[in-house]
Amino acid sequence: MDKRNAAFLSARCAAFSSLARLRGSAWQGQTNIMIMGWHMILEFAPSLVGCYVWTENHSFGLIRCSRECVVNIPTVDLAAKVVDIGNSSGRDIDKFATYGLTAVPGVKVKAPLIGECFANFECKLVDSGLIRKYSLFVFEVVKGHVARSPIYPRIIHYRGDGVFMISGENTHRYRRRFKPEML
Ligand SMILES: Cc1cc2nc3c(=O)[nH]c(=O)nc-3n(C[C@H](O)[C@H](O)[C@H](O)COP(=O)(O)O)c2cc1C
Numbered sequence: 001m002d003k004r005n006a007a008f009l010s011a012r013c014a015a016f017s018s019l020a021r022l023r024g025s026a027w028q029g030q031t032n033i034m035i036m037g038w039h040m041i042l043e044f045a046p047s048l049v050g051c052y053v054w055t056e057n058h059s060f061g062l063i064r065c066s067r068e069c070v071v072n073i074p075t076v077d078l079a080a081k082v083v084d085i086g087n088s089s090g091r092d093i094d095k096f097a098t099y100g101l102t103a104v105p106g107v108k109v110k111a112p113l114i115g116e117c118f119a120n121f122e123c124k125l126v127d128s129g130l131i132r133k134y135s136l137f138v139f140e141v142v143k144g145h146v147a148r149s150p151i152y153p154r155i156i157h158y159r160g161d162g163v164f165m166i167s168g169e170n171t172h173r174y175r176r177r178f179k180p181e182m183l
Pocket residue numbers: 020032033034035036037038039052053054055056057058059060083085086087088089090091158
């Protein structure tokens with residue numbers, strides 16, 4: 001296999017595609033939405049996720065002050081809106097109104113859920129120790145809402161450089177090799 005030296009950005013495009021999620025936030029009567037691609041699972045029970053939020057984003061202040069957010073999973077039918085949301089700032093526009101999305105009240109957090117999204121996870125900030133150094137917020141998922149069908153919705157991954165990947169085939173082909181206790 002012939003391999004070339006890969007700069008960080010092309011490595012990211014090839015290897016680290018990330019699920020495009022929409023993150024909703026609210027503080028002092030103002031709501032907002034941003035795309036979130038840089039995130040990781042940190043623990044299953046409690047359910048912890050680590051999310052990078054750039055300090056320049058309007059969402060940064062809303063999330064840091066309110067200490068909560070909602071992670072929403074959009075499906076491919078929302079792809080154009082997802083990109084537009086990522087290309088605009090809540091400093092300039094009301095993204096719920098501009099993109100015709102429905103703000104649904106949360107159960108455990110004040111940040112609204114996006115009604116059109118397949119799944120919504122209400123999150124509370126449980127560790128702020130890495131924000132100053134890495135802009136990394138550690139959230140606990142305190143409530144989840146997931147549509148009953150389809151079981152495998154067509155979701156969107158960001159591959160970098162403006163390229164997106166849409167989920168397609170699902171397979172049980174490897175299930176016999178799979179050890180549930182390892183994952
Ligand atoms: C596909 C994609 C993924 C992104 N992922 C993140 C992310 O994980 N963290 C982040 O801080 N910004 C991310 N961004 C950039 C923000 O979504 C973008 O700056 C957004 O418009 C900020 O909105 P706001 O100013 O209203 O908070 C991403 C952008 C795109 C297009």
